[in-house]
Amino acid sequence: MLSLDEWVVSIEGHHNSDSANGDNTNQYHYHMAVKLAKRARWFQIRKYLDDNFGIQVNFSDCHNTYYSAYRYVTKEDNEPLHSSGHPDLIVQNREGKSSLAEFIANRGNKAVDEALQLAKEFAEAESRYKRSKKSRIELLQDEMAGECTDGCEGRWVTAAEELLPCHHIPKDIFCKALFTALSKGRGKYQNVFIHGPANCWKSFILSPLKVIYDMFSNPATGSFAWIGAEQAEIIFLNDFRWDTKIIAWADLLQALEGDTVRLPAPKNVSSRDVELTKDFLPHQTHLWL
Numbered sequence: 001m002l003s004l005d006e007w008v009v010s011i012e013g014h015h016n017s018d019s020a021n022g023d024n025t026n027q028y029h030y031h032m033a034v035k036l037a038k039r040a041r042w043f044q045i046r047k048y049l050d051d052n053f054g055i056q057v058n059f060s061d062c063h064n065t066y067y068s069a070y071r072y073v074t075k076e077d078n079e080p081l082h083s084s085g086h087p088d089l090i091v092q093n094r095e096g097k098s099s100l101a102e103f104i105a106n107r108g109n110k111a112v113d114e115a116l117q118l119a120k121e122f123a124e125a126e127s128r129y130k131r132s133k134k135s136r137i138e139l140l141q142d143e144m145a146g147e148c149t150d151g152c153e154g155r156w157v158t159a160a161e162e163l164l165p166c167h168h169i170p171k172d173i174f175c176k177a178l179f180t181a182l183s184k185g186r187g188k189y190q191n192v193f194i195h196g197p198a199n200c201w202k203s204f205i206l207s208p209l210k211v212i213y214d215m216f217s218n219p220a221t222g223s224f225a226w227i228g229a230e231q232a233e234i235i236f237l238n239d240f241r242w243d244t245k246i247i248a249w250a251d252l253l254q255a256l257e258g259d260t261v262r263l264p265a266p267k268n269v270s271s272r273d274v275e276l277t278k279d280f281l282p283h284q285t286h287l288w289l
């Protein structure tokens with residue numbers, strides 16, 4: 001289900017119409033900018049429009065904001081068609097810019113920088129807060145509704161589905177193990193440990209996780225190896241070699257069992273130690289390669 005917050009449609013004449021038989025086909029085309037309630041996949045929508053209405057659509061992703069897409073779509077049409085209750089973006093933007101210009105003119109650079117930083121933090125705080133309320137499974141589902149990362153085009157899934165049977169790992173068992181690790185977090189029978197010879201694509205099979213989650217990857221060597229692990233959405237130990245300088249063996253076992261583990265943090269950075277608390281949702285999970 002695709003829901004649109006706002007949309008605008010405009011008509012644009014072709015610069016060179018080479019319609020030899022003099023009819024009107026292809027002398028015009030339409031542009032549409034849509035503001036979606038949430039991310040969506042376009043392939044099926046493109047196919048649906050073509051199959052059912054014979055309308056060929058191209059999707060562009062070179063605009064970062066609805067305003068930028070809106071400006072592009074309406075550049076040649078003075079009377080574009082708007083969704084009901086569509087805000088007047090041109091006027092809004094002009095007013096926004098003039099008050100910003102006024103602010104910059106009246107204050108020094110430092111105040112402007114501070115204001116920009118604050119605005120950025122406000123914007124990020126809201127999305128961070130929303131994210132922190134979600135479970136790992138919900139974050140995964142959000143990602144499922146979005147597009148593939150650039151250059152992938154579904155190839156990761158195809159390759160992964162070929163890779164698993166090569167190593168005699170049934171797909172449903174692998175998926176279930178990962179789902180359990182992501183939903184329940186660390187604990188007995190919940191950790192995922194992947195073992196195999198060099199270059200057998202162990203890292204590859206879990207590589208999408210670093211795109212989906214805020215990941216703490218391998219601890220540094222040295223006494224403060226685990227800084228940041230307590231805030232991460234998942235902990236991923238890739239090519240991990242146990243060393244007592246990184247974590248005591250007893251602590252490692254406790255961590256894998258899902259118990260609270262306290263690991264040292266430098267006192268000038270943090271007043272407390274890094275504390276891996278009991279892994280209830282939506283905290284961490286641990287994956288071992």
Ligand SMILES: [Zn+2]
Nearest residue numbers: 148152153154
């Ligand atoms: Zn992909």
